[in-house]
Amino acid sequence: MKRVDDFRLRFGKQELVPIMIGGMGVDISTAELALEAARLGGVGHISDAMLPTVSDRRYDTNFVKEKLKLYTYNLDNSDKSAVKFDLGQVAESTRLHVSRTMEAKRGSGMIFINCMEKLTMNAPRETLRVRLHEALSAGVDGITLSAGLHLGSFTLMEDHPRFRDAKLGIIVSSVRALQLFLRKNAKLNRFPDFIVVEGPLAGGHLGFGLDDWMKFDLRTIVNEVHQYLRNEKLDIPVIPAGGIFTGSDATSFLEEGAAAVQVATRFTVTDECGLPKNVMQEYFKAGENDIEVNTTSPTGYPMRMLKNSPSIGSGIRPGCESYGYLLDANGHCAYIDAYNREVAAHPDAKKIEVMDKTCLCTHMRNFKCWTCGHYTYRLKDTTRQLKDGSFQILTAEHVFHDYQFSTDNRIALPGE
Numbered sequence: 001m002k003r004v005d006d007f008r009l010r011f012g013k014q015e016l017v018p019i020m021i022g023g024m025g026v027d028i029s030t031a032e033l034a035l036e037a038a039r040l041g042g043v044g045h046i047s048d049a050m051l052p053t054v055s056d057r058r059y060d061t062n063f064v065k066e067k068l069k070l071y072t073y074n075l076d077n078s079d080k081s082a083v084k085f086d087l088g089q090v091a092e093s094t095r096l097h098v099s100r101t102m103e104a105k106r107g108s109g110m111i112f113i114n115c116m117e118k119l120t121m122n123a124p125r126e127t128l129r130v131r132l133h134e135a136l137s138a139g140v141d142g143i144t145l146s147a148g149l150h151l152g153s154f155t156l157m158e159d160h161p162r163f164r165d166a167k168l169g170i171i172v173s174s175v176r177a178l179q180l181f182l183r184k185n186a187k188l189n190r191f192p193d194f195i196v197v198e199g200p201l202a203g204g205h206l207g208f209g210l211d212d213w214m215k216f217d218l219r220t221i222v223n224e225v226h227q228y229l230r231n232e233k234l235d236i237p238v239i240p241a242g243g244i245f246t247g248s249d250a251t252s253f254l255e256e257g258a259a260a261v262q263v264a265t266r267f268t269v270t271d272e273c274g275l276p277k278n279v280m281q282e283y284f285k286a287g288e289n290d291i292e293v294n295t296t297s298p299t300g301y302p303m304r305m306l307k308n309s310p311s312i313g314s315g316i317r318p319g320c321e322s323y324g325y326l327l328d329a330n331g332h333c334a335y336i337d338a339y340n341r342e343v344a345a346h347p348d349a350k351k352i353e354v355m356d357k358t359c360l361c362t363h364m365r366n367f368k369c370w371t372c373g374h375y376t377y378r379l380k381d382t383t384r385q386l387k388d389g390s391f392q393i394l395t396a397e398h399v400f401h402d403y404q405f406s407t408d409n410r411i412a413l414p415g416e
């Protein structure tokens, strides 16, 4: 019987364990988690979401304070179009996070950075260009383009000296999205080095509609992508993601021609993951009915999360002067409208409730939006319950090895 370790992900001459830990913003997929994946011979991701605030927390910079100081005058203004990022600070925070992580890398694996197009930052092109260029300059092994179609992202990197040597990939949820990306970039004479096909059971934002995500199935989409690539005579590694919970799940995709798998949920309850330990216990405790896909994210994409996420219903003042990562090209975010509507409807209320949208920047930054994969309710079966009723936090190495070596749909408990 085959297991994941019988397969290898190949990038040119380099061979890796075909396990990629997916990017999880904001610093849920930490450098420590990515470094473990690389040490164990696989691929880890850091995330480039909100790096100025991540850098403040990790490297003692003051980017958020400095931005807030500049825009304090605007705090009570519902028009946030004046709130811009200093591109130099975006560059510096990216450089810091990527270079510190890459300097610490050990082992034969790789570290990629997950870069979401939906982080439009009130100047989509300019900020995205800086994020991509700085990550490449700081020596990241690869970039995974996510949360958006990224039709212009390769062009934004074309003039970077590492454009053809870094591993550049894209996450898609349909053949159509892949076709669009390939067509748009045909003239660059540079194909993606890998394609992550993310199905409807993943964590974070979903590339499916709120009402129809359950009608889609990862295996079907992966097969369609394989077929399309065969028709086009393209040999690009395909990496399925979303709901691959056991080593056997992973092996079945590898046997059908996948180059690797991308996984995340099982690593959300490991020491190296960025979630606070009490939040990990919420993930362990969750039952199937405690998880929902909703549209509270102002990005417009549905998002999966625990129903008891503190972000849901929270009516905090929009945090754009400090953060503002989701402001679109016109300085607009759907949460601002929802918040203003509730303030106008309840002028005397001390505390406002906003049910339909959430201030995602603030809540993701504070680990108050508990986004998770569909199978989060199975996490309790991956560990032991302790005497006090809490669940034992795992190590990334344990979970990685369980994916790598297990067979028969077995999940090894810690210590096994």
Ligand SMILES: Cc1cc2nc3c(=O)[nH]c(=O)nc-3n(C[C@H](O)[C@H](O)[C@H](O)COP(=O)(O)O)c2cc1C
Pocket: 021, 022, 023, 024, 025, 026, 028, 047, 049, 114, 116, 146, 147, 171, 198, 201, 202, 203, 204, 205, 241, 242, 243, 244, 262, 263, 264, 265, 266, 268, 371, 372, 373, 374, 375
């Ligand atoms: C807590 C959490 C946060 C995530 N955040 C991001 C993100 O910021 N960007 C992204 O492209 N994908 C994100 N994802 C998706 C994962 O990278 C991955 O593709 C997917 O969750 C794999 O499915 P699995 O969780 O069932 O293993 C996130 C997933 C989780 C569980």
